[in-house]
Amino acid sequence: MGAPVASESVETATSAGFEYIFPAIRGIQAGREFYVSMCPLRLIPKIFLYDEDELAPEVRAQRTLNKGRLPALTRYIVNNPNDYVFSALTASVDGDIHFEGIADRGVAMRVGQIRISMAARFLINDGQHRRAAIEQALKENPDLGEETIAVVFFQDSGLARCQQMFADLNRHAVRPPRSIGLLYDHRDDLAAAVRLVTMRASVFKGYVEMESSTLSQRSRKLFTLSSVYYATQSLLQGLKISKDQAHELAEAYWTAIDSEIPEWQMVRRRQLSAQEVRRDYLHSHGIALHALGRVGNSLLRESLAPPDWAQTLTRLSLVDWSRANTDWEGRALSGGRVSKSHQHLTLTANYLRHHLELVLSAEEQRMEDAYLRGES
Template identity: 30%
Template structure:
């Protein structure tokens, strides 16, 4: 049986490339068409004892394929990295230029080091997107035959990478309507203007910020899908509706909680943080989920529910020792911060929703 990870061409595979050096290794940068990538560069299917990276996650690959098919003119994929066990031959177009033609021989074996999910995503999307096969993906090829060293490369690449904060991703995302509205509210809403951290994963003591942009983004999604916060296709949600419901939600918070109003000093906010869970992003998500549940259960429009919601928030005890939080498991006895596990968040959201629904019934005459 022929090894599927070999390159099947009678004369080898030839690719225009740039040649370079990193440490003791030779590397090549090339821009094959996606059709060539699909036909000649394998997805790692080796047994675990011969694999250079993590196992393929089919769900993640499908997400990338969906991203490509949803954004066929604007998708952006980073370089895919492979290791090849044989040097091959390199013919320069001009001596000393390191620009030329790389020929990988028939028996060369390629192993994926980084980007296998992008590689599989391209394979899944190539028949659905016109001209995707003729477009290009950057490919880095290192010459490395040793399995232990290939695994070390994978480890090094992941150890030195630093994940970008969700807040910064939201800040730069102009495609997602929830992200656009979150940024707009952070700029213009009287409660939030100048008081939202757009880059950090959490607010910092004394910075005067109420929430991160990621927390706003999460809350907005829960205003439309509830406690899970999972939005598979954000494009199906109307931006004006997101803006309206988000404004009602934060208007209610502004009118109900004087300790958050503009003019409150950073020191006063820190005092509130020390004795209340009101400024926790986890609490914000739970309260947003309860607002969604009340809208769904009562059939009352978000604009009409705003008054009842504001009064409800005004009466709600946000001290961590309050019975509601302890009995629902949202805050453990003796602790000052909420539990972020989905089970406790769901339980707290259900309790709050029931109380809010009763309030809406009373104030709006809903039977």
């Protein structure tokens, strides 16, 4: 028996017709054989299918393709040709799979090649958006076609089995918290700037939860990395500054904010616990940080020099951040609970703009008027 193909599938003619040949490793799950292989990207759009959108959900084995996700996935591949990473596709084969091992015994009997008729149907159980993004990326950069992606092949056992595979593959899939994604993201310049700020600024150093995007009731942290990121994103939005200026300006701004919020300082002096501050005040919650970022952006658009905006921020000392302050209901709070909706964020920012004597935009004024009329 000849050695299996080492790098890609090969189309070959046999007495039974044309076949695909894939290098493969054979395994067993739940008593069923499956095969782990690789496939050149140029073949992905040609042989791997997904159910047509017009089919009813009950006769499909996948969710409808969300085309809105494709531009970002495509750009990820095209913009990072030297370090993109895609996990394996999982596919069911509606047709015979013939495995040929390179040996009859021992470990080598699990290594070999699989032969699949070209008349067989390949249905993706997991990875349909990756498949579609690969197709789009190949149109922009055909050179990617010679690269490969891992594929796990299962024998198709009918619609019910394929639907169950989709349910099982996605049942326990958990998207990682946004905070840890930002912590590990080295492509995002803003994420890098925010990480630097959280390590250098006294207001954040040691008090930012770097992994989870939520804080447990007993957490000793005041903020999450994701909330600091989104607040800083709003703060620096539209400003024409360098990477170095970004973290320096952000550090200066949040340090200025810190000087106007005594409770944050009291936590660092161990006069208050982080739990007490989060429970009784709003200023460490994501919506408050985001609103502070928004109003700060208005100030920075007028001048990047701290002396020009730091004095304005001193008026924040007049803000009653206590959750007992009834002014927050309908703004940062809804029924006594913190709300992060766009409307509540805008109304919270409006409240801060009022204290800082800043002018509202037309849209902000419209939402403020509706709130005052009791229509929010």
